[in-house]
Amino acid sequence: MNRSVRVLNATYEYLGEVSADRAVVLIATGSAQSTEDVIPIFPVRSKHVEIPLPRTILLAEYVYVAHRVTVTDSSRATFTGIFDRDGRQCAYCAARATTIDHVQPRSRNGPNTWGNLVACCSSCNQRKADRTPAEAGMRLLWEPKAPRRIEKVQQKIWRELSRT
Numbered sequence: 001m002n003r004s005v006r007v008l009n010a011t012y013e014y015l016g017e018v019s020a021d022r023a024v025v026l027i028a029t030g031s032a033q034s035t036e037d038v039i040p041i042f043p044v045r046s047k048h049v050e051i052p053l054p055r056t057i058l059l060a061e062y063v064y065v066a067h068r069v070t071v072t073d074s075s076r077a078t079f080t081g082i083f084d085r086d087g088r089q090c091a092y093c094a095a096r097a098t099t100i101d102h103v104q105p106r107s108r109n110g111p112n113t114w115g116n117l118v119a120c121c122s123s124c125n126q127r128k129a130d131r132t133p134a135e136a137g138m139r140l141l142w143e144p145k146a147p148r149r150i151e152k153v154q155q156k157i158w159r160e161l162s163r164t
């Protein structure tokens with residue numbers, strides 16, 4: 001069974017995901033509880049118990065997260081991360097992107113950051129060359145920013161919790 005379960009800190013802060021097996025252990029040992037006890041979604045049968053597998057579990061005790069990584073627009077980004085964020089679409093023409101463009105060119109100290117890298121098709125990349133979008137007469141279809149996935153998941157959790 002490879003469903004994943006969201007884990008919330010005791011403060012309802014989103015921490016990440018664990019495997020269903022791990023979630024079952026956390027619930028069985030009393031380390032966590034389902035946030036949706038009333039909606040059994042997916043029954044889990046082990047040798048001894050049968051419990052509904054929730055989508056979200058809440059830790060019984062607060063876990064101090066010492067090194068929460070804050071990703072900002074000026075954080076360093078990987079090329080893979082940029083392709084993921086941009087869905088492999090060229091930021092200038094929406095064609096399939098195969099390259100990465102430095103919005104502020106590398107030759108002018110444009111950094112490898114979320115705010116300065118975009119996925120780019122090879123023809124746009126060649127056309128833009130060592131120029132800024134303005135100099136090349138090209139327009140970005142979107143503003144490159146640090147990915148907001150974690151924040152989005154957290155917002156969704158707050159929304160779901162406010163409904164119950």
Ligand SMILES: [Zn+2]
Binds near residue numbers: 090091092093094095
């Ligand atoms: Zn393009």
